[in-house]
Amino acid sequence: MNKYSIINTRLPRVDARAKATGAARYTDDLSMTGMLYGALLQSPVAHARIKNIDTSRAKKLPGVKDVATAQEAGAVRFGVSPARYDETIFCIDKVRYIGDEIAAVAAESLESALEAASMIDVEYEELPAVLDPFEAIREGAQVIHSDYPNNIGAEVHQEFGNVEEAFKTCDYIRTDKFVNKKQDGAFLEPQACLAVYDPDEGLTLHSSTQAPHYVQRTLAMVLGLPIGKVRVVKPYVGGGFGPKASASTLELTACLMAMRTGRPVKMTFTREQVFWHSRARHQFFHELTTGVKKDGTLVALKNTCYLDGGAYSSFGIATVYYAGSLLGAPYKLPNMKYDGYRVYTNKPANGAQRGHGGVAARAAWEQQLDVIAQELGMDPIEFRLRNIMQRGDVTCNDFNMSSLGMKECLEAVRDGSQWEKKKGKLPRGKGIGVACGFFVSGAGFPIYRSETFHSTAMVKLSEDGGTVNLYTPAAEIGQGSDTILTQIAAEALGVRYGDVKIASGDTDFGVDLGAYSSRQTLMSGHAVKQAAEEAKRQVLEVLSEQLGIQADEMDIRDGLVLFKGDGVDFSALRSNYIKEHRGWTDPPTGDRLTFVEAARMAYLARGTIVGRGAYKPGELGGKYKGAAVGTSPAYGCSAQVVEVTVDMETGQVTVDRMTDAHDCGFAINRTNVEGQMQGSLSMGLGEALFEEIKFDGKGRVANPTLGEYRIPTCLDMPNVETIIIESDEPNGPFGAKEVGEGAIMPTIPAILNAVYDATGVRISELPVTSERVFNALKAKKQQ
Amino acid sequence: MHLLPRFDYYEPRDVAEACKLLSQFKASAKVIAGGTDILVNMKKGLIAPEYLVGIGKIPGISEIEPVDGGVSIGSNLIIEKLVEFDLIKKKFAMLSKAASVLGSPLVRNRATIGGNIVNARPAADLPPALIAMGARVKLKSRRQEREISLDRFFKGPGVTVIRPGEVLTQIVIDGPPPFTGGDYIKLMHRRSLEIAIVAVASRITLDGPDGIVTDAKIILSSVAPRAVHAVRAEKALIGEKPTEKLFEHAAKIASNECRPIDDIRGSARYRCDMVEVLAKRTLRGAFVEAREQ
């Protein structure tokens, strides 16, 4: 018999039917009686002082119910990290990027709202726009935020070991530069929200968000409401990938206007607005110097990075830390130095996106490691295997590898791709490349300083005994957390999958920090497991009292009570249950006591049975400044082999095959783990080959559409062989840890390494467009 | 959300009625076929016609019919049909190929051939192949019908010789002479849903399976305000024995002939270099097809 019934399977998603039939309701599908439509007025210039705002024409338009500017919205600052609150709902004295929010209108129809917004007259005094981060840090550059006169919003300086000394002991040292491009999350569902205000009940915001809890706190703080009077409810969400992990002006504006008008207000971004609001992956400029011994032992890494931050901080302070702290691992590296600078520019603000802060760094380093392996005459996989960490190792920046299946991942992709048959043996134009990845399994600390639990959960048994209600504030955003948490609850309680009814994503259910940093399976999973176990314990206690058997002599599984001993007589209990349910069509039969009967008895004895769970990470390593970014209860890792064909005349890269192995600790749902791997690879492939937000000379996004911002189509995605590695994480529920973000890490460098293998040219600037490859090939020919 | 500007919608039952409406409303009316261009432009606020005249329900302009060894294609035919129809696939393969790389299945099942022509974008996929095949279009107005070679149809981005009040009803392509072959290649960033970085359509006619080139067309797309002939390259082919060297030579000339611009899809330099690659490859493809006939 399997150890588990519900987990480690391929059960279908709990929302499969709703999504496949179109029954699932997303925020923009919601509508209410008396609902108003909101529209924003956003800045058409990248940098300017606001001289005057005249709303009189807009207010006169029929159907307009509210026009709000900073005057109405106030000056409370917010953002992501309290240390860097640099936004207000509306611009007060300055606009800082094209798209910066200046005012909003609520009206009876969207047409009126849009028209009125266009009738707000703003007088600007234009300032020089600072679009390049290196221009921004120059002496005398135009200042974007007066609190940061050098335009550096955040900087990090860390050293572990002694890098300069260590370089002296190296046989080979090389320095490389690397740059990626600003990304867009490109989720299918643009941000949308619907705010409802009732003077008695308070404020309710339905929002397409990854983090209801953070949104709740921000709304309360900015709008001056008690937290208990703010409820955030998350309907189905069509993807987030990071940009939806914090409160936005859209949400605050809808709430503000709902409070002012007493009417529900709905607001939805257009696709262009998604691009302007952004908060997606930064552009990173890395310079890496790595030193090794002749035998391939990694000795030291010096990493300098400039981040183009855009106009506001958003997640940036975490990003600038991650761009340093996520390197080193999964390799043994005793010396590491990092200097990071996040620079303000007059462009849309950058924030977090899948693989937060680490994706460009990883691409840069894994490509450099390939060069080093080649210089040393070593096979890239052998070189990596030689340096990898294992379970129990601790990095120089104090990350504890409580589990790490890195070796297994590398060996799996080596064998799965038939690496040895191909590496070095492919014709020109065909290439194979490998890379590793590494990521946290949940941020070790909340974004605001607090002793708060990171996840709470509640399991309530229905009074008839037949249904298990699971209440979790965790955020299902398409990644499948509802399914995972339902499985965990069912397994931990011992009931069938279909017996658990999940309700999630509502701040009324408790606290959960949300869907970011790949945390929910581990953290929300722990809370749910604990809640289910507590409910189970109560049921078993009642059974124990009624049957006179020790609770630990019994268990519940697959909806049935299991007794360790033989000949347990539960007939009295059963006849009691049947008496209670006279006339019901499904009296329990058979020679096993069912969970339904037991749960009913528990209710009769004790009232509603509720199990509670709460999780926060235990003591984590790192006492140095910034240790809070990167320390995690567990770490996921992965390896990929990519095979490509490069058209040597056009430079066009085709990814033919990907072999991917990811250590998720333990797969609660195998199909879901593979889904995250596939999705990560597709996103990584897009960033590697196509995706780039372009700007015109004035700071305007030049390609704010999914036509010219190219995410891969299904024709661009090759078949992927996914290999799940399970290293049994001691700090995870049932041994589980992350897969949501870490899986993207190796994709870009594996593609870069394969392109090199095919062509002999190294590309150090993303995306690897055909033109870029063509130019590199041409340059090489001319050498 | 982008909202459509307000407009009145008409759905004429035949071409005559459509022409009547168009001549009545003049410049304030526009034809709508699949709507994949016009609705996008209206939502973007680039145009705001007061009247849209839908031609979707007009019988007789959505068919493919063989005529005298050639073919007549109704303007309202959706592009997916060009991919599927045997007659097109066999006899006018380069058109079928061009259609197959236009947009995505979703777009190809709405967008029409007439819309793709009249819309007159510099990177549109069907015009280069159609021009290479010597296609002509039939334009009908209240008073007259005229037929004009596609070569003389386009004036610049979004501008054609079509007059207000005229409807494009048919596209006519003569049957290819013996030993004729063609090819169309579109260079794209990704595999679908792409506007060409550059595209080339070539067609050659030989005077026998091993004969010399008697006619040649090389049409360059996405390198000028409209699809253009690589005139000198075409000339360089005629009268010559088709060899790899000849194709390379002609391709090089074509590359020197084009004057593209830098834009967000690619630089001018790269475009010229790619014209050479694609011209060579399409000539090779055309040659293979020509010999097979």
Ligand SMILES: Cc1cc2nc3c(=O)[nH]c(=O)nc-3n(C[C@H](O)[C@H](O)[C@H](O)COP(=O)(O)OP(=O)(O)OC[C@H]3O[C@@H](n4cnc5c(N)ncnc54)[C@H](O)[C@@H]3O)c2cc1C
């Ligand atoms: C997502 C997407 C991807 C696309 N990809 C491509 C691509 O890869 N390659 C490409 O070439 N195009 C592409 N297009 C553009 C578009 O689909 C084509 O140009 C299409 O063929 C237009 O046809 P339609 O029937 O939709 O035209 P409509 O939008 O209905 O009309 C276009 C123009 O033609 C006029 N018109 C249409 N029919 C007639 C007629 N019979 N007589 C007179 N005037 C007429 C209209 O008034 C209008 O000005 C894409 C569009 C979208 C939305």
